[in-house]
Amino acid sequence: MLFARRGWRGTAIADLAAEVGMSEAGLLHHFGSKRALLLAVVAERDVQAMARGDSLFGPEGQEFLVRFAEFGEGIVERGGLARLFMVLLAESLDPGEPAHPFFVQRFRSMRSRVAELLIAGQERGELRKDFDPMVKAAEILAMSDGLTAQWLLDPDDVDLVAGFRSYAEGLRRDLSR
Amino acid sequence: MLFARRGWRGTAIADLAAEVGMSEAGLLHHFGSKRALLLAVVAERDVQAMARGDSLFGPEGQEFLVRFAEFGEGIVERGGLARLFMVLLAESLDPGEPAHPFFVQRFRSMRSRVAELLIAGQERGELRKDFDPMVKAAEILAMSDGLTAQWLLDPDDVDLVAGFRSYAEGLRRDLSR
DNA sequence: GGTATTACCGAGTGCGTACTCGGTCAATGA
DNA sequence: TCATTGACCGAGTACGCACTCGGTAATACC
Numbered sequence: 104m105l106f107a108r109r110g111w112r113g114t115a116i117a118d119l120a121a122e123v124g125m126s127e128a129g130l131l132h133h134f135g136s137k138r139a140l141l142l143a144v145v146a147e148r149d150v151q152a153m154a155r156g157d158s159l160f161g162p163e164g165q166e167f168l169v170r171f172a173e174f175g176e177g178i179v180e181r182g183g184l185a186r187l188f189m190v191l192l193a194e195s196l197d198p199g200e201p202a203h204p205f206f207v208q209r210f211r212s213m214r215s216r217v218a219e220l221l222i223a224g225q226e227r228g229e230l231r232k233d234f235d236p237m238v239k240a241a242e243i244l245a246m247s248d249g250l251t252a253q254w255l256l257d258p259d260d261v262d263l264v265a266g267f268r269s270y271a272e273g274l275r276r277d278l279s280r
Numbered sequence: 281m282l283f284a285r286r287g288w289r290g291t292a293i294a295d296l297a298a299e300v301g302m303s304e305a306g307l308l309h310h311f312g313s314k315r316a317l318l319l320a321v322v323a324e325r326d327v328q329a330m331a332r333g334d335s336l337f338g339p340e341g342q343e344f345l346v347r348f349a350e351f352g353e354g355i356v357e358r359g360g361l362a363r364l365f366m367v368l369l370a371e372s373l374d375p376g377e378p379a380h381p382f383f384v385q386r387f388r389s390m391r392s393r394v395a396e397l398l399i400a401g402q403e404r405g406e407l408r409k410d411f412d413p414m415v416k417a418a419e420i421l422a423m424s425d426g427l428t429a430q431w432l433l434d435p436d437d438v439d440l441v442a443g444f445r446s447y448a449e450g451l452r453r454d455l456s457r
Numbered sequence: 458g459g460t461a462t463t464a465c466c467g468a469g470t471g472c473g474t475a476c477t478c479g480g481t482c483a484a485t486g487a
Numbered sequence: 488t489c490a491t492t493g494a495c496c497g498a499g500t501a502c503g504c505a506c507t508c509g510g511t512a513a514t515a516c517c
Contacts, residue, residue, distance in 0.1 A: 108374050112289045115474060128477085129495045137475065186373065193370030196363065196432050197285050207434045214430075214437075238446050241438055245426030246419060252426070253391075253418055255373050257384045260391075261418055269415045277450045292504060305507085306465045314505065 104144070107187035110194055111141050111202075138201045145191060145202055149209065152184060160216055164224025168275045171243070175267030178251055185251050214240045221278075230278045239278075246270055281321070284364035287371050288318050288379075315378045322368060322379055326386065329361060337393055341401025345452045348420070352444030355428055362428050391417045398455075407455045416455075423447055 105114045105122060116137055120127045134140040155177060159170055178185050195202040217240035224230035247267075254263040282291045282299060293314055297304045311317040332354060336347055355362050372379040394417035401407035424444075431440040 110287075110289065110371060112287065113371075116476085117474075126496050127475085128497075131476065132493090132495065190370050190373065192429065192433070193367050194287060194290075196367065196429075203433075207437075210430055210434060211437055234446065235442070238439065238442050241427060241430055241443055242423060242447050245430060245443070246423040247426065248429060249422030249424065249426030250418060252369065252373075253387055253422060256369070256380075257387060260384075260388055262415065265412070265415050266418055266422070269411065270419050273450070273454045277454045293506085294504080303466050304505085305467080308506065309463090309465065 104183065104187060106141070106144060107183050107190060110190045111137075112194060116140075141191075141201055142205065145205055148184060148187060149205075152188070155181070156213075160220065163220045164227055164229040165275065165279070167220045167224070168271050168278070171274075172268045172271035174247070175250075175264040178254075179263055182255065186255050189248070189252055189255065210244070213244055216240075217243055224278075234278065243274070281360065281364060283318070283321060284360050284367060287367045288314075289371060293317075318368075318378055319382065322382055325361060325364060326382075329365070332358070333390075337397065340397045341404055341406040342452065342456070344397045344401070345448050345455070348451075349445045349448035351424070352427075352441040355431075356440055359432065363432050366425070366429055366432065387421070390421055393417075394420055401455075411455065420451070 105118055109118075116130055117127045119140070120130045123130070130140065131137075134143060159167070159174060162170055191202055192206050194200060195206045197203065214237060218236040221230060221236040221239055225232050225236070250261070250263060250266045250270075254261040254266075282295055286295075293307055294304045296317070297307045300307070307317065311320060336344070336351060339347055368379055369383050371377060372383045374380065391414060395413040398407060398413040398416055402409050402413070427438070427440060427443045427447075431438040431443075
């Protein structure tokens with residue numbers, strides 16, 4: 104997908120049309136505008152990403168952190184998806200950008216989901232109780248996205264898999280009991 | 281700076297010219313091309329950012345982690361700079377983009393600098409020795425950038441300062457001794 | 458004081474791009 | 488079998504954009 108490489112602004116409808124073997128007018132017939140096309144793409148890819156994420160969001164507490172250590176491998180396998188979201192996120196930081204509300208919503212819901220898993224771990228007594236789950240959830244997602252960004256930029260010099268493992272181990276040591 | 285809001289691709293030379301009170305042709309007279317203008321801006325802002333970073337990169341080992349806990353406040357104060365780098369980084373992920381080499385270099389050097397501080401801490405016996413300083417350095421920068429991204433997107437729902445503090449404390453607990 | 462250099466501008470120029478419009482052709486349904 | 492609908496296209500159109508060109512006025516240099 105060209106959006107992942109050139110971003111939304113950097114990609115012409117004609118290029119996308121060529122990629123899917125259709126005319127420019129044909130694409131616009133279906134989506135109405137370039138803006139609507141962006142939102143459709145983002146929504147559809149989000150479904151895919153969520154489906155992948157569900158395997159991670161199943162287990163709670165300690166078990167979640169164990170699974171999380173292996174999450175880097177999934178990103179390496181499907182780097183294109185991570186890149187798409189990263190590029191589009193940066194283009195959407197400004198309120199008023201078409202996809203801004205989508206990304207705000209997406210991060211809020213992901214923070215909540217991760218926080219719930221941590222809370223469950225706290226209630227089961229697997230995790231310490233003297234940390235704020237929402238703050239920790241933001242931290243976990245931040246580390247995940249930030250490391251992915253470094254890896255996308257410079258895959259030869261960044262070991263994404265090792266980074267995830269190392270961070271997850273540190274978290275487990277720090278949050279246990 | 282408009283680059284921080286609209287990105288490089290999204291900003292017309294005419295807009296920049298208006299912002300600094302000059303004509304379009306006048307700007308091009310000085311920089312030659314839009315591409316060169318981008319690189320000049322990035323290089324100049326990098327100097328500012330490095331100057332700020334030096335206060336952080338002074339102390340080593342444990343002391344570094346203490347200072348790092350307060351780094352979030354600096355980002356909040358100068359959010360525009362963080363945003364500029366984030367937007368331009370995402371536009372530069374692709375090799376072949378004008379600023380790609382700059383960002384590759386920048387991250388490599390920052391990882392090295394942070395890693396050195398950790399190594400110094402290890403040698404002084406303040407920090408554990410059974411972790412890879414480069415991997416940990418990447419993690420620290422990742423968390424910093426990732427959390428900044430979440431905060432830029434949704435400042436009302438993300439507490440950047442608390443996030444930095446919480447993460448730095450966790451690191452200190454985990455890496456000590 | 459004359460000449461060269463420099464900072465800057467107004468007015469192009471040509472290209473890329475989002476979107477429109479009028480149309481063809483095939484499938485669908487009565 | 489005929490009307491309708493919808494997928495799709497070719498050819499525009501209007502505009503935004505990076506960059507050029509020829510010029511002016513101030514400054515620097517000798």
